[in-house]
Amino acid sequence: MRFREEYRDPAAARGLAAAIARIVTRPWTLMEVCGGQTHAIVRFGIDELLPQAVTLVHGPGCPVCVTPVEYIDKAIEIAARTDVILCSFGDMLRVPGTDGDLLAAKSRGGDIRIVYSPLDALAIARAEPSRAVVFFAVGFETTAPANAIVAWQAKREGIGNFFMLVSHVLVPPAMRAILAAPGNRIRGFLAAGHVCTIMGYEEYEPIAARYRVPIVVTGFEPLDILDGVYRCVRQLEAGRAVVENQYSRSVRRDGNRAARTMMGEVFRVIPRRWRGIGDIAESGLGLGDAYAAFDAERRFGCVRAAAAEAGTCISGLVLRGERKPPECPAFGTHCTPERPLGVTMVSGEGACAAYYRYRGARAVGDRP
């Protein structure tokens, strides 16, 4: 497939890794903020190609991981009702709530359907007018326009049995929270290419300036990621800290205008709680007043904040990039994909799951 295979060329990848090795003179710690990038890095072994001096840390880029536990609980509660069909992306089904996950709720008889797109959920609502159809709308800015336009379409058609349980999160506030945290070691970022395809990269410029960190908008294929790392290291070595666009074949500075307009029409910015991180002001999206009728929380009751999660799970530290999965004492022993203690092991994109899947329980080849 064009625009895919050529970005996986092994010789070019080795060449890029060597180019990075030639310019690096001191250790640098970089963070990538997208679950898809984490997945690619571990799947293709990109971090093993990089010189020792460059450390890649996996940030909170997995929307599944950062969805607050109370939203999982709410989804389970809604799905248990016989007059409801809950529609969700597949990756949400194994995320642990306070007491089990959606997959367990499905086996107890809840009508829970995996959908590829929010459009599929709307189609189900049209086909089943006597039941309420609730779509579990999670994700970063990449997914928000799709969810927005489906709500807009539902309103246009007057579909009264379609609802959305919204738990959208925004990347820039999370980056600020990480950079502002005391003891932060992150010196540069690979920004999520798909998020920036929608939002553009204007909003990252003040972050780069304020915290003096280079931010490189990066794609998802191995060569994109290596190129992103190269550009980031090049800036760091030169003492520069600006936003650079590696993924220019998809990303423009002002992003996708039609998508951003639709998001503004349907959603409004609200505070959000991030699992493993805590509350971040103005870091999420909720339905605007004009779309309140589609809000599952209005129809089925508001989500109530849950108590803090206790236990040996350090997924919060992993999500913030303060620990790598193999550093967790439970990794591969008490905590495996079969018996996960936390979200980063459950979600296919979670850093712990990615490590376990591609490196094994012993995580051979990892540097602390």
Added chain:
Amino acid sequence: MRVGRVDFGGIVKAINLAFVPEARIGDYVLVHVGFAITVIDEIEAGRVFEHLRELGELAGDGAP
């Protein structure tokens, strides 16, 4: 909403084109959850690829 048939390299699926009003037949698009979110800029792709090739080749002599 405009819908198009997108070929994913063997699988063809109907994809919503509401966010890419400029998309035409033959264009490559980035797809996420059933929506095309951008048309791939082939000229930009070519530029970046040239840059990648130069980088890779320059380091080729010293490559491990």
Added chain:
Amino acid sequence: MTEAGGFAPACPAPAGAPDTVQLAHGGGGRAMARLIDTIIRPGFADAELDRRHDGAALEVGGPLAFTTDSYVVRPLVFPGGDIGTLAVNGTVNDLAMCGARPLFLSVAFILEEGLPLDLLRLIVASMRSAAAAAGVRLVTGDTKVVDRGKADGMFVTTAGIGRIVAPEPVGPASVRPGDAIILSGDIGRHGIAVMAAREGFGFETIVASDCAPLAAPVLALLEAGIAVRCLRDLTRGGLASAMVEIAETAGLSIALDEAAIPVRDDVAAACELLGLDPLHVANEGRFVAFVPAADAARAVDVLRRHGVSDGARIIGDVGDDAPGRVSCRGALGIARAVDMLTGEQLPRIC
């Protein structure tokens, strides 16, 4: 429907000739006899079945291989096959993987009340064709009916008997370091076919299941005098599960080369779209063979002469450096660990 005295029959006789399965069809009475006599027995058309006895009396003529499996697929009919073809080929293939020539099958149906009889006829006909194609006979069976909602339409269990023709035991215990691993063809078709049909992903392109009998290429390997160490047909859990199970049972390591593992373009595209790894996707007409390295090229030749295994390739080898470990060298030349999936494979979006 209570008679005087309060006795209520548990299984009321149906009125008229229904076009769906009724509880009465499992009751052991005339209705059941009629179902078997008009649909099942003529559908299978076997002399042994026609004897209408409790069991079949058979000659095997040598050491016996015996296996059983249950089939619970949804939807019952999908591109490239149905629960009937799965039930026949699945058991035929398990026998072949023992190094045996498959001979006889039994079939047990658990039918859900309300299942359309036309669908039952279709499945029975499917099983008959599959059995004929695989060279086996369906010689005995059973039918039960359960209440609506208790059986996803139909569950099928088949058991099979074959005659072992491999000169040496075929299984993980026979695998040795240095052995070559041969895969009979491209992977992932069945899982994608069924998932797409069940979840309604709206793919225009139809991927068909690879469901097929594998006895012929296996017997050909044995007849060619190849010292087959181990055979395994790939089913749920895909190539990854088969490799991990064998590596763990044999206490040896397996190294695979991703570039050598064939995946068709449409299957690869569907996997990328859904966030699935082809190594974990189910197959129903593919197997792996472990043979001594010296026999590998010849084994590939033999397999390629059969339609179902014409895509045979060497995909890796066996080592003894890390017992139970399976690794796969990827596109960039870096090896990654391969493990079985935890539970059901779920499509991943982001």
